[in-house]
Amino acid sequence: MVLFKVLSGIVVIAFTGTLASVSESQLPSQAIFVDPRSFAVMGPNADFRNDSFNMLFNPTSTTPPFFQIFDERFLTILGGSPSFREIASDPTFAFAHEAPVYNEPTDEVFFSSNDGGPLGMSDLNHNNVISKISMKEVEAALSANATGPVNVPITQLNLSDSIQMTNGGTGPYNSSILLVTSGRGSSPPSIVLVNPLPPYNATVLLDNYFGRQFVSLNDIKVHPTNGKIFFTDVDYGFLNLFRPAPLMPFQVYRFDPDTSAVRVVADGFNKPNGIAFTPDGNTAYVSDTGASGGFLGNNLTLPASIYAFDVDPVTHVFKNRRVLAYADAGVPDGIQLDSDGNIYSGCADGTQVWAPDGTLLGKFFLGMSTAEMIFAGDGRLVILAETKMFLAKIAAKSIPLGGPSRN
Incomplete structure (x- = not known):
């Protein structure tokens, strides 16, 4: 089948069902294949995109959510019968922003609301919130409603005041949730361990660099083999008007949980943001979201x-820097990997997926911004989209995020 979309007098063709050896009947439901050859030349009169944040690439005008495929390897990620459903929604509150952590023993996903941004309900005088959603309840709701969105209730946590403006999370780490906070006002950014069970006791692991406050910590991962904790620091707290002006560069740090020693492992970014490691720990990925400038506005000439x-x-220094990918929609925010080393990142149109060689394989296309996502076990990708949450059931498998076993 061939889908046609007319753009300013030219025809953009998206071939569905012509993926190498894949027949049309084998293309999964909710999937569209957009052949890169169909838009390689658009012509002088084409309606080109001049805003990557608000003008998204959907040449087939397909209604989200759907799987947008650019490379047949994305079919391996999706599997034979994937599904893509909305599982929670609140149009008045950006409750699902970042810091997703899947806690397998309770089958729950923890996450934070937007800190300082639109509909975040947080600012210099108000903290953001951590919530959780039961995947058991999600599965029950989806089973009871075969199609369309469901709206599973979320539970807000009452956490210690030491946790101010949470933006990143990972784990479980030593059976706890590992969070980074941006801080708020004079309250310092920090790394915090939180028990995933009530009363959610919290322990601050780090809140300074040799007596100096960090700028506003953003994301965090545990190295899979050496167990050190790595995190990014950037000025989004300042740009969202709840932190003082920066007094340090924007960098990537390593924290040793055994000795509490902290050091810089990478610099030279405009805005270091998401961070992740390959399963063997040999390669690190860091996103630079310089194009997104908070109250300064977006600058499409800066990194995305x-x-x-x-x-x-x-x-443990990061060396031999090279570009993996440049996002075509907004900026690549949080990063996760699957067991095959494919790289997932939240962008302005949903979650995009690249192969380790940098090829854009496909997108979990939502038509709206996502900052983060998390595998809730093998085959379940939970996507945070500010005022909505989505669940994609796919074939890809998760990787452990808590570091090496300490047993």
Whole structure:
């Protein structure tokens, strides 16, 4: 089948069902294949995009949510019968922003609301919130409603006042949720361990760099083999008007949980944001969201890229920097990997997926911004889209995020 979309006098063709050896009947439901050859030349009279944040690439005008496929390898990620459903919604509150952590023992996903941004209900005088959703309840709701969206209730947590403006999370780490906070006002950014069970006791692990406050911590991951904790620091707290002006560069740090030693492992970014490691720990990925400037506005000439680095096995410094990908929609925010090393990142149109060689394989296309996502076990990708949450049931498998076993 061939789908046609007329753009300013030219025809953009999206071939569905012509993926190499894949027949049309084998293309999964909710999936559209957009052949890169169909838009390689658009012609001088084409309606070109001049805003990557608000003008999204959907040449088939397909109604979201759907799987937008650019490379047949994306079919391996999706599997034979994927599904893509909305599982929670609140149009008045950006409750689902970042810091997703899946806690397998309770089958729950924890996450934070937007900190300082639109509909975040948080600012210099108000903290953001951590919530959780029961995947057992999600599965029950989806089973009871075969099609369309469901709206599973979420539970807000009452956490310690030491946790101010949470923006990143990972784990479970030593059976706890590992969070980074941006801080608020004079309250310092920090790394915090939170028990996933009531009363959600919290322990601050780090809140300074040799007596200096960080700028506003953004994202965090545990190295899969050496167990060190790596995190990014950037000025979004200042740009969202709840933190003082920066007094340090925007960098990536390593924290040793055994000695509490902290050091810089990478610099030279405009706005270092998401961070992730390959399953073997040899490669680190860091997104630079410089194009998104908070109250300064967006600047499309600044980075919207993911960079790859080799991780030095002794010093843990990130070296041999190279570009993995440049996002075509907004900026690549949080990063997650699957067991095959494919790289997932939240962008202005949903979640985009690149192969380790940098090829854009496909998108979980929502037509709206997502900052983060998390595998809730194998085959379940939970996507945070500010005022909505989505669940994609696919074939891809998760990787452990808590570091090496300490047993």
